[in-house]
């Protein structure tokens with residue numbers, strides 16, 4: 001874990017790759033190149049990528065791209081994916097309309 | 110706020126089994142599931158399950174689901190459908206979305222059995238409509254009766270990829286190829302053989318390089334990969350397809366456990382982020398349990414046992430079951446679970462290359478690379494002296510060559526022709542001392558469709574072969590079609606001399622074909638002639 005939190009480590013320059021245009025996060029339409037660039041901008045965790053790019057913040061809540069983003073970070077940082085934490089889990093687990101979320105039944109029986 | 114002794118999240122095999130055990134101990138139990146139908150993955154699984162009698166072997170998945178639902182109702186379990194658990198908070202409080210309302214519930218124990226989600230891989234064009242998960246394909250076909258496409262390429266040779274490929278063909282799709290980046294088939298050989306003899310070619314050590322099409326999938330390009338899984342230029346192959354199915358693994362949906370504050374671990378062998386649990390599924394938070402795929406990807410058979418274990422443990426936690434009763438009942442379940450964890454596909458064997466069966470026979474490399482047994486394999490496995498001491502006349506031929514936890518073939522034969530023995534992973538043997546009546550129960554009971562009845566003396570110069578057939582329309586007696594080899598190669602004309610279906614066969618039709626006697630050990634499938642041009 002130590003190496004991942006060490007922001008001063010040199011991960012080399014961003015070098016573009018032929019498949020950088022591939023979409024990784026479908027819901028928010030974020031490409032592989034954008035995510036790799038963000039890592040080189042200093043976003044070393046899944047949570048940071050989420051906040052920086054919105055990858056994993058769309059309709060499926062990262063169900064599809066969570067693992068893919070994690071693997072991309074691991075590759076750029078040259079660590080194994082298991083060393084990286086997945087994104088924080090928060091309620092609501094599934095996307096929910098605001099009017100429903102606000103419609104809380106507090107005094108049920 | 111409504112209160113329960115136990116709330117189970119997820120009405121799949123794990124969740125329902127847990128709820129049933131707990132309710133039978135006298136607990137007030139509620140189960141929430143976000144789907145409109147209960148059963149989790151079970152109602153998509155139209156194939157017969159492996160295992161032993163205690164694991165409900167040879168019963169089709171959806172029937173196991175129906176039994177669980179009936180048992181849950183009888184035990185007084187309240188099942189809430191269209192109920193999505195959106196959050197879990199301190200002191201076992203749950204936030205549940207039901208319709209347009211968010212409701213709060215509280216329980217003294219909670220079991221999370223939320224299952225898993227499908228993994229994806231990326232390649233050029235992977236976001237085109239027509240690229241779908243294998244589980245999604247299964248949902249479309251088996252829950253909603255919708256054909257996912259006409260021509261399909263399957264990526265992934267694990268059991269999910271193999272089973273869904275077969276189901277796609279049952280639904281009337283053409284499966285043009287089965288592709289996997291690994292050098293060997295990952296799932297059971299018997300599942301692979303089932304699709305290989307329908308003529309599906311296997312491309313191991315290959316991957317998808319691109320999905321073609323601008324608005325939807327119109328084709329796919331695959332290429333061979335090197336030892337680092339990088340595509341080798343110049344090895345590309347193209348297929349016209351409208352659907353690409355991805356069966357590249359599952360990841361536990363463990364977010365609720367993480368949200369609850371359980372200690373989590375990243376364990377690639379269990380599929381990803383999973384909670385730390387004891388042998389009964391209790392997490393680092395007392396009274397909070399996890400069962401089924403959410404605590405490690407396995408199968409429905411083991412999910413049901415894990416569910417029951419956590420249900421009993423929850424009951425004991427609240428004092429609905431004495432510690433001694435708990436221990437006694439858990440001991441039996443542990444043995445049942447352990448027997449599923451044996452053999453070549455055991456969790457501990459993952460990633461290992463296995464050279465020989467437990468019996469010391471070299472495994473079939475052809476099965477691992479092409480999906481079918483070759484002639485040399487037949488010598489080792491089928492023509493073993495213990496198999497061929499047959500008298501003349503009809504006799505079973507069993508093409509089950511890997512140590513998998515399965516034995517319904519043994520129970521099926523009341524004549525004692527088939528022996529697996531006490532260790533359910535042992536290869537089935539034929540006891541030639543007992544004579545076969547040709548009743549066909551072994552064929553219909555074999556979850557792997559790996560048993561055939563052969564009679565070399567059917568008529569001068571002709572043999573009869575009885576094989577399992579799970580396609581519609583059922584062939585008719587007298588019909589003339591094509592006999593196919595294990596690799597799906599046409600061998601010549603075959604006449605149907607018998608078609609049998611019976612309640613005891615549970616929807617497997619037994620088709621008997623007449624072929625020249627030299628094809629007795631090569632013909633293994635039948636194709637109606639009308640399909641012959643298309644396939």
Ligand SMILES: Cc1cc2nc3c(=O)[nH]c(=O)nc-3n(C[C@H](O)[C@H](O)[C@H](O)COP(=O)(O)OP(=O)(O)OC[C@H]3O[C@@H](n4cnc5c(N)ncnc54)[C@H](O)[C@@H]3O)c2cc1C
Nearest residue numbers: 119121122123142143149150194223224401402408409410
């Ligand atoms: C294609 C395929 C073929 C398979 N074939 C076999 C086989 O032949 N034999 C075998 O033994 N196993 C097989 N399996 C594996 C088996 O289906 C699973 O291991 C098993 O279903 C796991 O059971 P479970 O109860 O843990 O999860 P699931 O069956 O996935 O059930 C989980 C349930 O929880 C619900 N849920 C999830 N999150 C929430 C939430 N937040 N709120 C409310 N509800 C929620 C889901 O909607 C789902 O209904 C197969 C799997 C697949 C995908």
Ligand code: SF4
Nearest residue numbers: 522545546548549551
């Ligand atoms: S056909 Fe009947 S008698 Fe013959 S081996 Fe099979 S189950 Fe036994």
Ligand code: SF4
Nearest residue numbers: 509515518555556557
């Ligand atoms: S031959 Fe027996 S052990 Fe093998 S798959 Fe069929 S039923 Fe199972």
